[in-house]
Amino acid sequence: MENVLSIVDMHKTYPGGVHAVRGVSFDVMEGESVAIIGSSGSGKSTVLRCINRLIEPTKGEVRLRGEMINIPNADINDVRSRIGMVFQSFELFAHLRVIDNITLGLRHVRKMSRKEAEREALEVLEKVDMLDRKDAFPGNLSGGQKQRVAIARALAMKPEVMLFDEPTSALDPELIGSVLKTIRGLADEGMTMVVVTHEISFAREVADRVIYMDKGVVAESGPSSVIDSPQTERLKKFLSSISEED
Amino acid sequence: MSETTISLRNAPSEGRIYGYFILVLFSVLLVSIPAVAQEYRSGWDTVESGTNNDLFSVEATGDEIWAFGEEGIVLGSQDGGLSWSPANVITSSDLSMSDSGFGSILAASSDGTVIIKFESASQWTDISFDVGEENIRGVSLIRNDSAIAVGSNGSIWKYESETWSDYSVSGVDLLDVSFLDSERGIAVGDEGAILFSEDGGITWDYRDSPSEASSSRIIDIEFYSDIRAYAITDNGGVLKSSREISTQVGFLWNMQYFESEGGSSNLGVNLTSIEVATTNKFLLSGSGGYLSMSKDGGNIVTKQLIPVDNLTSFNDIVMIDGFNGITVGSGGTILITERSGEDEQVGFEVRDFSEFGSFVDYSKGMLIDGLFATINIVIFGIFLGFFLGITLSMMKTSPTTLKQIAEKRSLNLVRLFGALAFIIGFAFLNYLVPTVEGLGLDGWEYIYAPIGIINPGGITGDLQFENFAYLIFGVSLILLGSLFISANGEYKKSERELFGRTVSWNPWGVRPLNFIATIYTDIFRNTPLIVQFLFIHFGIQIGALIGDPAAELLEGSTGFIVTFLRDDILSNRACVSAIFALGLNSGAYQCETIRGAISAIPSGQMEAGRSIGLNYMQTMRLIIMPQAIRICIPPMGNEMVNLVLNSSLAMVIGYSELTRKAKLINAVTFQVFWSYGMVLISYFIVTWTLALILRYLENKTRIPGLGISGGS
Incomplete structure (x- = not known):
């Protein structure tokens, strides 16, 4: 299996002096789905954003298929178009209809014609089961629908790897299911993905590998079975605190 | 996350329909009220002459007035010209010239027919003589029983002691002669000829005519007094001779340049005669219904209205005194005046502004002019400000630091x-x-x-x-x-x-771009607008710097918009300055407004745009700006209303916009409350319209889920 994404000794210190990530390293293989779990403030979102350089890591390497991408001269726009990103708060473009949200990147980054782009868009909309709302404005969609459109938007660019930044945390419990189903479908199709999540059950079911982060470092990682049999005290404590909440 | 659904289109509420109704009503009112112009009436009145023959000449002496014309017609009036009756004269020649003075009246025809009426005589005496091959063109009495006649090829005859003697000079055709007294006389003629005699018409000397008249036909001369003589050419020129310190009148002649004709020496009409009423006041007659007057020695010659049609050719004028006069012309026309032919103002010459209706009547035209002037600078100012604002706000929010470079x-x-x-x-x-x-x-x-x-x-x-x-x-x-x-x-x-x-x-x-934009906005937001107006207009003179060359560039274009731009905007320096002052200032404020709207867009939008591979400018253009502009419509509306209100400061650079017009109206009418009150209403209409448009735009562009929509 080919190594799609590799992160080596990543550090991030925010301007205020918060040292959020302190030397994180991991690899993501082709077709693998990796779940990053951990409590709030453990640095997992920061790691994700550092991967496509929405945040510049202070130190460390990020490689996409072996190519170093966090150097000043890398074509960052090209790199980003190869990495799909789904945000916690959807970040749909409110002034554009669903279909235009999806075609925007295709037309302006992939330089497709409107017709071509719309054909692609309809395809991915079908995949996330949002075809019937293609002419709606994002403001008129429910949270789950919004998130599925956001997934479709990332998917339309045919990314080599998908990054999910807590895709379900902003959703009402009854809306989570449809989004998770969509993500699970993608994983089953063999999409390479990194999911930052609080949904332990989802991580257990879908992820090939689980990375537990605490205080900016990888505290434990391994196949999804670590959730059932945590090796470290910290993960044990984290898992028990979560189950108490449930 | 709350699930809000907002309907896209808001039905216009009743209040807004009412607003539009009022607006339409106002526009209809403004358009439909007819403008009341000041009216003038001719200073001449028609009198019945009892003939259809052309009248060529008119004379006044004592209580009598005599008119002479075609086929030997002679008309006399004893009542100042109100009623006329034909005299019994036995000639059928056209009596085309005449003179009066020393109590006598003389009329002549070019074929040598000359009739004279001595003082207190009731009958005309025929003193015709044989002119041979030549024609008489002008006559002048030099005593009550003596006269000079001039004619073609330098002919000069003198009538004295009941006989005519020949004093001809060699030269051009002579066309008129005028004597001040028994000794001093001037004869004029073709090719600018001017001759002077100091011995009662026996010897004549040529005088230099002004070079402008050297090829003209001088057709009429009036030796008015010791200090002034006037002559005219048939193509519309007036020559003037004045007594100078050591030179008598008649020696130095000047062509008169008319201020009223833009400094030209040509009135552009075929003149027939000149009548001098006082040293500086004269009347001119001409073909094509031309009667004019000058009250300042010819600087300003004003054509006067006539009560008859323009086909009438006026041939002669006589002034009985400084105000009463008579003119005669073709088709037996006789006009009489009591005010030297000057047009009479009727209608609203003396306006009473104590009534609001008449005040509004007077001032609304000026206000509408001012309104258009204001709208001109406001519209161009808004455009300039908006583009500056967009550019500056983009510069201000640009994230590139020196470090990244x-x-x-x-x-x-x-x-x-x-x-x-x-x-x-x-x-x-x-x-x-x-x-x-x-x-x-x-x-x-x-x-x-x-x-x-x-x-x-x-x-x-x-x-x-x-x-x-x-x-x-x-x-x-x-x-x-x-x-x-x-x-x-x-x-x-x-x-x-x-x-x-x-x-x-x-x-x-x-961030270098941010730095530049900040300097710009700091300068414009930390100095008073009125000083910016003064500095840009009088200091930089942006009109001369930009407006004039731009207007020159558009020279020769005929398109409606281009002509408007060139003649009404670019050529008006104050207008160009006002547009720049308003635009540059507003740009600084609009920049902050738009920047605020940009910061109101969640940072996730930029991240989302970047994460699909759009570059910074693409994200700004396609994602951030469309949303930011929608958000900033209400504050932008504020800014534009401010711009309209600030445009009143253009009055300090002499641009005739609304407020300045109000000042002018106040200066004329002294109705302080009404003047400024009307301007208040005018401003309100403009800004209110603008606010309505923006409110409509805001509703039209509202997108669900973006910003707090509130009610409509």
Whole structure:
């Protein structure tokens, strides 16, 4: 299996002096789905954003298929178009209809014609089961629908790897299911993905590998079975605190 | 996350329909009220002559007035010209010239027929003589029983002691003669000929006519007094001779240049006669219904209205005194005046502004002019301000720092650039040193140096904006250069001990575009608008700098919009200045408004845009700006209303917009409350319309889920 994404000794210190990530390293293989779990403030979102350089890591390497991408001269726009990103708060473009949200990147980054782009868009909309709302404005969609459109938007660019930044945390419990189903479908199709999540059950079911982060470092990682049999005290404590909440 | 659904289109509420209704009503009112112009009435009145024959000449002496015309017709009036009756004269020749004086009246025909009526005689005496091959063209009495006649080929005859004798001179056709007294007379003729006699018409000397008249036919002369003589040419010129310190009248002749004709010496009509009423007041007659008057010796000649059609050719005028006069013309026309033919103002000459209706009648035209002037500068100001605002706000929000620029290049390249920038900057400043030294400033006075170097010569010197550019570029390049030279590859913030405290600054964090935009907005937001108006108009004179060349560029174009731009906007310097002052100032404020709207867009939108691979400018253009503009419509509306209201300051540079018009109306009518009150309403209409349009636009562009929509 080919190594799609590799992160080596990543550090991030925010301007205020918060040292959020302190030397994180991991690899993501082709077709693998990796779940990053951990409590709030453990640095997992920061790691994700550092991967496509929405945040510049202070130190460390990020490689996409072996190519170093966090150097000043890398074509960052090209790199980003190869990495799909789904945000916690959807970040749909409110002034554009669903279909235009999806075609925007295709037309302006992939330089497709409107017709071509719309054909692609309809395809991915079908995949996330949002075809019937293609002419709606994002403001008129429910949270789950919004998130599925956001997934479709990332998917339309045919990314080599998908990054999910807590895709379900902003959703009402009854809306989570449809989004998770969509993500699970993608994983089953063999999409390479990194999911930052609080949904332990989802991580257990879908992820090939689980990375537990605490205080900016990888505290434990391994196949999804670590959730059932945590090796470290910290993960044990984290898992028990979560189950108490449930 | 709340699930809100907002309907896209809002049905217009009743209040808004009402608003539109009022607006339409106002526009209809403005358009439909007819403008009341001041009216004039002719100063001449028609009187019945009892003949259809052309009348050529008219004379007045004592209580009698006599008119002479076609086929020997002679009409007499004893009542100042009101009623006329034919006299019993036995001639059928056209009596085309006449003269009166010394109690006698003389009329003549070109074929040699001459009739004279002596003082107190009731009958006309025939004193015709044989003119041979020649024609008589002009006659003048020199005593009650003596006269001079002039004619073709230099013919001059003198009637004395009941006989005619020949005193002809060799030369051109003579066309008229006029004697002041028994001795002094002037004859005029073809090719600008002017002859002078001082011995009762026996010997004649040529006088120099003005060069402009040297090829004209001088057809009428009036030797009015010791100090003034006038003559006219048939193509519309007036010649004047005045007594000068050591020169008698009749020696020096000048062509009259008419201020009323734009400095031309030609009235553009075929003149037939001149009648001098007083030294500086004369009347002119001509073909094509032409009667005119000058009250200032010919500087301003005003054509006067006539009560008959324009086909009438007027042949002669006589003034009985300074005000009463008679003119005769073709088809038996006789007109009489009691006010030297001057047009009479009727209608609203003396306006009573104590009634609101008449006040509004008078002022609404001016107000509408002012309204259009205001709208002109407002519209162009808004456009200028908006584009400036967009550009500046984009510059202000640009994230690129010096660090990011430098990081991408190798350290050596950065240092090399730094050294180059430093040297160029230093050269710029060095170039300015002599200029600054020449300003003679001392101590803190140097804060005024930027103004001094732009215009070191004062009002007599040119504006040297390049000096200002040298200063700005010099300073910034030196600073930039020093920073880049000191680069060590880390691009970190620096910390220093200063007065026992740690001061840190981060020159690498400076965003250059933001820096430039900030300087611009700081300058315009920290100076009063009225001073900006004055500085831009009188100081920079942007109209001469930009408006005039631009207008020249459009010269020759005929398109409606281009012509409007050229003639109404660019050629009007005050207008150009007002547009720039408003636009540049508003741009600074709009920049802040748009920037605020941009910051109101969640940062996730930028991240989302970037994450699908759009570059920064694409994301701004396609995602951030469309949303930001929608958000900033209400504050922009505020800004535009402000711009309309601020446009009233254009009055200080003499631009005739609404407020200035109000001042002018007040100056005429003294109705303070009404003048400024009407302007208040006019401003309200403009800004209110603008607000309505913006409100409509806001509803139209509202997108669900973006911003707090509120009610409509």
